[in-house]
Amino acid sequence: MTTTVRFAPSPTGKLHIGNIRTAILNYLLAMKAGGTFILRLDDTDRERSTEAFAEGIRADLHWLGLDWQREEHQSARLARYAEVAETLKAAGRLYPCYESGEELDRKRKRQLARGLPPIYDRAGLKLTAEERAKLEAEGRRPHWRFRLPNTDSASGLAPLPTIVSWNDLIRGDQTVDLGSLSDPVLIREDGTPLYTFAGVVDDIDFAITHIVRGEDHVTNSGVQLAIFEALGATPPALAHHSLLIGADGHALSKRLGTLSIETFRNEGLEPMAVLSHAALLGTSDAIEPHGHIDELAALFDLRKISTAPGRFDPVELKALNAKLLHKRTFADAADKLAALGITGGAAFWEAVRGNVTVLADAREWWQVTAGEIEPVIENSDMTAKAAALLPPEPWDEATWSAFTAEVAKATGLKGRALFHPLRLALTGRDSGPELKALLPLIGRTRAEARLLGRRG
Template sequence: MTVRTRFAPSPTGMLHIGGARTALFAWLYARHFGGEFVLRIEDTDRERSTDEATKVILDGLAWLGLDWDGEPVFQSAREAQHVAAVEKLLAQGKAYKCYCSKDELDEMREGQREAGQKAMYDGRCRSRKEHPEGAPYVVRFRSPDEGETWVKDQVLGDVCFPNKELDDLIIMRTDGTPTYNLAVVVDDADMGITHVVRGSDHLNNTPRQIQLYEALGLIPPAFAHIPLIHGPDGAKMSKRHGSVAITEYREQGYLPHAVNNYLARLGWSHGDEEVFSEAQLIELFDLAQVGKGAARFDQQKLDWLNGHWLRESKAADLVAEVSRLLAIDVSAGPDLEPVIASLQERSKNLVDLAEGARFFYEAPTAYQEKAVKKNFRDTTWPLLESFIARIEAMEDFSGEAAHALIGEICETEGVNMGKLAQPIRIMVAGGPISPPIDLTLGLLGKDETLARLKSGITALK
């Protein structure tokens, strides 16, 4: 059997961290077994589904590197197959038309609540004889009254649902459109899905879907329901915990593999290891190691992993994204790759790195006031003027030579190197933070270094 998993998001909102983790687990499981991972956009809610949300889902998965096999399937394009399944169930007496009005249903449920019973459809239209012509109706699945439906879940274990607790499910609305539970069964069967990996909030749908599989003469797939993600406070994940569209993590400077590494460890474990390459995740991932309890989102751990993978990355692989975040013309400045390499060790994320690189391409027009007050004295100007004069006379300029020159001048004047190096840094970078002074000046080059120092003296002296 070829393992075939799917990710089936509804384009009624953004792809958030929980959905991204579900997609990752389904993708890893398929890739671990050399199988296929398919994408189905469940856009049957026509009023709420949007092209914008669909684009965010596709862009988010592409950014994370969760490549799907074949073209995305849009559920709305498969309505004919869904309707055919409903008609088959009607013809076999496994479904029926329900003409109950909203008022009738409300009255029924209110009576059940007053009697201390569970509010659920009582099947009154199962044997209804009159079918008023032109009256609106829904189609309900005839659920078994007795026995049990078992979900043999690969994460949660065996879960039992008494059939008497499951009322007759609506499988087609009054407008003739199929509902989620019917459509998903038909689609998963037609697409050959062998394993359904999804959030545990779908668990209550599963016994109903198993009954539909059996009624249609289909073999149910294996199910794996992943516990939900909670915030650090134990509450359901929300925007205040960082549950934003997954594409927002890109704008915040996270690396896609760092996000994948973190999401994989959010509910799955392999000993006490925290850091995994993509190849390791594919090799090691299995649903048997997914925990049954809710995972807690830890922003600090995500940031730590992002910093780790940022330092481990090749500078050349970061050029395109840093350039995008900078959003300025870098052609007149130093090559971006060595600039990135000079900043990787001290950067937390790509936004931090891009902002650290910005001064290499935009000369400062203002200087951090606190740094100026701390580092500039009357004795600073002669040191700077001596440095400028000797740099102008230097034929073979390099960062190393400039660094050595700073040391010579400071030794001659009997001061530590910071008395000159830090004012130079402030003048060329606008503030007290930059890569080591030799790297900074070497990347800027002789002409740009001199221009910035002279401009700084004019502004500050």
């Protein structure tokens, strides 16, 4: 059976590092198995779902190279959900309820005050046809609950098993006690399905073989397994990964807006740095930059994912981005450098790549080597003598050593007293790439002007 997975975001906001990690894990699972990656937009929330957010999701996935073979929209499948709902109604597994949100809240408070768990009392299940007709005549519209496979004590029936169990591909053996849960609402008053129900119908219809999602869905999975069973379907294999925490050990939830994929893209981070970090975070593999997604797919194994929370630090992501660029060849960087207006060739890239965190940093060094800068003169007597000692061109990496040896001989200076004033004059900066590589790129005309304190 072909491995088929889905990434199912709601187009009600921007993708962030937490949910893109789920997308990447699903994509790598499908890629390694030669399977299918489906983008399913959970867009039944009519008030909050927008096409702008949907397009943003597509743009983020394309930027990361997570190309899907198929796109589905839950909003286009409402008739299918209604059809399946009728099947469950006919089987007595979906029943109408008429309580308002305020009434349900009062019930929960009363139960808690009596020391009882705030579980729905199945009052809707006990309504007669006449009572339902009266409520609807009052203008009430039902929401529909799924009767979980357990028996309440008031029914007088023999108790049913309430434990749902499965072998999770990340967390191992898992159990959910359905007896501790309220019958979930699957259909709203306006007739639209909730995720719990629509997701199961989609997974059946799309032949999903594996569901990889966050551990916050473990209890939800117990309920959905009961729905799969009620529909006579074999559920997919389940894998629940841990959630991310910040470098301070606290949940990321309140800060995810600043950790959107769009933000990373706008900051100039490389797609493969984001992919590498998200794919390897919380696994037994070292977090190292990889140049192609194939390399990540080769490493991928759900068994490597820890059940402990993954610790995400934006500083570490940027450091990983820098390491990726430091390894990047000119051939791989050439097109992006050209898009930045940098035409310095391989010699320029090899000189500066060790000093960039994001590719756009190379523009600073392009200005230093090919444009004009305001030199910083720390020792005018020394730099003036150095200007007079500049050798004729052509220059190569050996020129710097020969040149500084002559300056040292003429001035008696060495160490920082020799090299720091030269760097400040030639680059206008305290630190940066090795001057043996930069000097040939700066050229004699600019070098002489800068050493003499002139803009050049």
